[in-house]
Amino acid sequence: MAESSRITARGGVRADARRNRERVLVAARAVFAEHGIEAPMATVARRAGVGVATLYRHFPTRDALVRGAFAQQMETCARTLTEALAAPDPWQGFQQLVETVCALQREERGFPAAFLAAFPDVPSHHEQSRQQAERGLTTLVRRAQAAGALRADFHPSDLAVALLAHCGLVAALPDDGAASRRLVAYLLQSFRADRANEPLPPPGALTLRSLPMAADGPRGRRQRPSGA
Amino acid sequence: MAESSRITARGGVRADARRNRERVLVAARAVFAEHGIEAPMATVARRAGVGVATLYRHFPTRDALVRGAFAQQMETCARTLTEALAAPDPWQGFQQLVETVCALQREERGFPAAFLAAFPDVPSHHEQSRQQAERGLTTLVRRAQAAGALRADFHPSDLAVALLAHCGLVAALPDDGAASRRLVAYLLQSFRADRANEPLPPPGALTLRSLPMAADGPRGRRQRPSGA
Numbered sequence: 001m002a003e004s005s006r007i008t009a010r011g012g013v014r015a016d017a018r019r020n021r022e023r024v025l026v027a028a029r030a031v032f033a034e035h036g037i038e039a040p041m042a043t044v045a046r047r048a049g050v051g052v053a054t055l056y057r058h059f060p061t062r063d064a065l066v067r068g069a070f071a072q073q074m075e076t077c078a079r080t081l082t083e084a085l086a087a088p089d090p091w092q093g094f095q096q097l098v099e100t101v102c103a104l105q106r107e108e109r110g111f112p113a114a115f116l117a118a119f120p121d122v123p124s125h126h127e128q129s130r131q132q133a134e135r136g137l138t139t140l141v142r143r144a145q146a147a148g149a150l151r152a153d154f155h156p157s158d159l160a161v162a163l164l165a166h167c168g169l170v171a172a173l174p175d176d177g178a179a180s181r182r183l184v185a186y187l188l189q190s191f192r193a194d195r196a197n198e199p200l201p202p203p204g205a206l207t208l209r210s211l212p213m214a215a216d217g218p219r220g221r222r223q224r225p226s227g228a
Numbered sequence: 229m230a231e232s233s234r235i236t237a238r239g240g241v242r243a244d245a246r247r248n249r250e251r252v253l254v255a256a257r258a259v260f261a262e263h264g265i266e267a268p269m270a271t272v273a274r275r276a277g278v279g280v281a282t283l284y285r286h287f288p289t290r291d292a293l294v295r296g297a298f299a300q301q302m303e304t305c306a307r308t309l310t311e312a313l314a315a316p317d318p319w320q321g322f323q324q325l326v327e328t329v330c331a332l333q334r335e336e337r338g339f340p341a342a343f344l345a346a347f348p349d350v351p352s353h354h355e356q357s358r359q360q361a362e363r364g365l366t367t368l369v370r371r372a373q374a375a376g377a378l379r380a381d382f383h384p385s386d387l388a389v390a391l392l393a394h395c396g397l398v399a400a401l402p403d404d405g406a407a408s409r410r411l412v413a414y415l416l417q418s419f420r421a422d423r424a425n426e427p428l429p430p431p432g433a434l435t436l437r438s439l440p441m442a443a444d445g446p447r448g449r450r451q452r453p454s455g456a
Contacts, residue, residue, distance in 0.1 A: 161397065161410055161411050164407075165393040165396055165397040166396075167396060168393055168395060168397055168400060169389065169393040173392065177432075179432045182389055182432070185428045186419070186428070187415075189423065190417045191414070201409040
């Protein structure tokens with residue numbers, strides 16, 4: 001009896017810690033989206049409804065917190081890609097990936113923009129998953145092209161172009177789901193092989209790897225205090 | 229002789245003042261794009277190579293400087309619209325407007341993003357030109373649709389969707405002209421009537437007037453010091 005109640009209590013503590021961790025991550029994503037990645041840790045704790053000490057127990061540094069918030073996004077994206085690659089119809093898989101990632105961008109209300117704008121250096125242990133994602137996306141593109149559904153001149157880097165553009169749109173208009181859905185529909189239609197009768201300008205050298213370099217761009221720089 | 233040299237000197241002073249004003253505006257756009265609209269006035273003066281007193285003589289307040297920098301953009305956009313409306317081929321006119329505005333967004337290297345993100349309140353004397361632009365853009369759209377070149381379900385608000393998305397792309401990748409040109413080509417192709425055989429989701433209520441409201445969005449808020 002004493003033993004069993006101790007186990008329950010311990011289990012309760014663990015469940016409680018898990019819940020707190022989850023609440024901190026949700027709060028961190030919201031705060032980063034609103035105030036940028038350099039928002040005070042105390043703001044995140046307040047939003048999560050936990051003490052600052054609790055926050056630091058789970059995430060000893062800001063960097064650990066940013067990684068934690070970002071890791072979930074990476075996992076969701078990786079799962080989306082796996083499911084897209086498993087779709088029996090190659091075009092459906094391709095379309096599903098674009099629509100799901102754009103829905104994520106919409107629901108996270110600006111987090112992707114905050115990430116792109118301000119992530120100081122992507123942790124090197126993410127390098128491997130990025131390379132894996134890169135290969136998966138290229139397979140997805142080639143498969144849809146082989147099926148004759150995706151235009152032959154579509155370049156894998158065009159996926160990054162589309163996602164970055166959509167990301168910019170939802171960052172500017174976080175509450176406009178209609179605008180986001182129109183853009184996604186237009187882009188998907190322009191990617192179809194049966195509508196590709198005009199040549200495109202040549203693609204750039206954009207890869208998933210180049211995305212975090214946007215942190216050096218105007219948005220990244222703007223975000224830091226300028227000494228004003 | 230004395231009279232003539234006085235006139236020349238006066239003309240020289242005026243030309244000098246004009247040059248300084250122009251340099252301040254160019255510097256302001258660059259500084260706002262990099263550090264946001266709340267960058268120190270001294271930074272703008274330094275970048276322009278003029279004294280702070282000179283800057284304040286031309287633009288007594290930050291607001292006046294922001295309006296000055298923005299007024300030029302408005303004029304360029306208005307001229308682009310007038311030229312597009314005058315194009316003999318309605319589709320060419322439509323395409324020309326999209327391509328020119330996107331080229332401007334590309335060349336200004338992030339200024340439109342800075343504007344959208346941080347402009348606190350659009351001066352009311354711009355309201356009239358905005359309404360005029362709104363009417364002109366609607367005419368441009370209707371004309372291209374009447375000619376059978378632009379898809380019938382294209383909504384004038386889709387122009388704002390496209391420009392905001394492109395703006396987000398160039399803000400994230402300021403040096404990637406190839407990415408910008410690919411996006412513009414894809415969008416224009418998806419707007420063509422002869423490729424419109426799939427229905428679109430319903431358009432939103434986005435107008436030119438709603439754009440500055442993006443200042444209330446995550447990017448706008450993020451930009452202000454959060455007390456970190």
